Amino acid sequence: MATSAAPPAPPYCRGVNVAILDDYQHVALSYPYWSELPAEVSVVPIHEHIGDEDALVARLEPFEIVVAMRERTRLPRSVLERLPRLRLLVTTGMGNAAIDVAAAAERGVTVCGTPTVGTSTVELTWALILAVVRRIPVQEQAFRIDGWQTGRGAAALGGDLADATLGVVGLGRIGSKVAAVGAAFGMRVVAWSQNLTAERAAEVGVELVGKEELLSASDVVTLHLRLSERTHGLIGAAELAMMRPSAYLVNTSRGPLVDEVALIEAVRSGRLAGLGLDVYDTEPLPPDHPLRDLPNTVLTPHLGYVSARTFDVFYRGIVEDIAAYLAGEPIRVITP
Secondary structure (H helix, E strand, O other): OOOOOOOOOOOOOOOOEEEEOOOOOOOHHHOHHHHHOOOOOEEEEOOOOOOOHHHHHHHHOOOOEEEEOOOOOOEOHHHHOOOOOOOEEEEOOOOOOOEOHHHHHHOOOEEEOOOOOOOHHHHHHHHHHHHHHOOHHHHHHHHHOOOOOOOOOHHHOOOOOOOOEEEEEOOOHHHHHHHHHHHHOOOEEEEEOOOOOHHHHHHHOOEEOOHHHHHHHOOEEEEOOOOOOOOOOOEOHHHHHHOOOOOEEEEOOOHHHEOHHHHHHHHHOOOOOEEEEOOOOOOOOOOOOHHHHOOOEEEOOOOOOOOHHHHHHHHHHHHHHHHHHHOOOOOOEOOO
16 A cells, blocks of 8 residues: 655654564663653554554554564565654664665655674574584473483484584674684584685685585585575575485574475475574464474574673664654664
8 A cells, every 4th residue: 555755854852752663572671771862752662573564554653763673573665655654763783674775765764773793693503503413402301301311322312513514604794703613613614605705715714615515515504694586595405405314404594595395394304404493484483383393403583683782782772873863863874
C-alpha cells in the first residue's frame, strides 16, 4: 500500500516518541544513557517480535523514531510508506539489510547506525565449534540426569581440533579473528571467498585455497560472509556433498548463505557429522522447525552479537544518534 511522501519536518525536542524493536532480553531501559535525552522524549521498548507487516505498522504508527536491533525486524518500503510520522531510524551497527534505506531516504527519513564491538561473534563461533565437536550438550544433559560419560562406540567420543583443518569462508573482520583462534589451537587454517587474495590470506597467516579444496579438506567449515545476491545459497547440496562425513559446519553469519533443506538432509543422512548454527532462514526459528530435531546439532538463537559489552556500545550509540538528530546535526548517517 503506497502513500504520498511524508512532509519534511525539522528536528524537534517536544513530545518525541521512540520505539525500540525486539528488546527480547528486556534490557533496553536498563542502560543509563537515556537520561541524556530531553525530558520530552518518551522511550517505549517492544519485547516481542512482530513479524506481520500490518501488525508492525499498527504498533509503530505513533512513533517518530524507531530503533532496530540489527536485522530482527524487516522494515521494507511496504512498511515505511505506511509510517507517516516516522522521522528517524536507528539501527545497531553501520549496516542493516532488513531496512530499505532508499525508501527511507525518499520519504525524508534519516537512517543512522552505531558503533559495534565485533568480537562477541568470534567468541560465539568458537563456543559452537567446541560444543559440537566435543559433544558437550549431549554429555552435559546425560550428566545432569545422574549419568556420567554417555554413548557407545566412536560416536560417543568428542573430536580434536589440534592438527585438524579449519576452513574459514570469508576472511574479513570476524573471519580473520576466528582464523587466529584456530591457529592458536594448532589447526591448519585455510580460507576462501570470492574476493580473497593471496596477499590478504598471507597477512592473516592463513592459506588461500579454492572453494572445493576448502570444503573437501576441512574438518570444520565456518562461514563469515555478508548476505548478498552473490552469496545467497552459496553452500548448497553440491557443496555439502564435497565435505567429509566427519566434518562440521558452523554458521554465525546469516542463515540464507546455506541451502537449509539441503543442510537438514545432509545431517539426517549422515553426510555431515554435525552443525553449529546461530542463524536461520526464518527468525525467530519456528517451534516445529526440523532443525530442532537433528542429531549432533548445537543451536543458539542468534546470539552472536548479544553480549553485555556489545549492547552497552549499541545503546550508547543509539542515544548519541537520537540526541544529534534532535539537535539538527545527525551523525553516522547511512545513505542508499
